[in-house]
């Protein structure tokens with residue numbers, strides 16, 4: 001169980017790296033897109049995040065449902081933007097920016113909310 005949780009958390013960090021990395025590599029290019037790293041990254045965050053919560057519940061570990069609920073809502077918002085815009089040839093800077101901002105907000109919630 002402990003190993004499963006550790007492996008899921010590693011995947012959670014890889015998903016985070018993929019989502020944020022897909023955003024950050026587009027700082028310079030004028031044309032912004034929803035790239036595969038962002039698409040797969042947000043999916044990974046949803047799947048591994050929910051699996052981490054399920055595993056914690058199964059192990060009777062206390063889960064802060066408010067914190068997790070906020071993270072889920074933010075991740076769903078990112079996922080909707082990514083899904084809706086992923087086939088477009090380009091997205092506006094505000095659309096690209098909101099994905100990065102919401103991702104960073106989720107990192108802050110994860111780390112700062114005690």
Ligand code: HEM
Pocket residue numbers: 005009012016019045046048049050052053056068071072075078102103106107110111
């Ligand atoms: C963009 C989306 C997300 C980002 C950037 C993110 C980021 C993080 C980070 C940095 C951690 C490690 C810090 C900590 O343990 O406090 C973490 C842990 C965790 N995340 Fe997320 N997360 C995201 C989405 C989600 C979602 C959607 C859920 C569940 C619905 C979730 C559930 C969890 C849980 C349960 C842990 C704690 C794991 C443990 O310590 O056993 N995360 N997340």
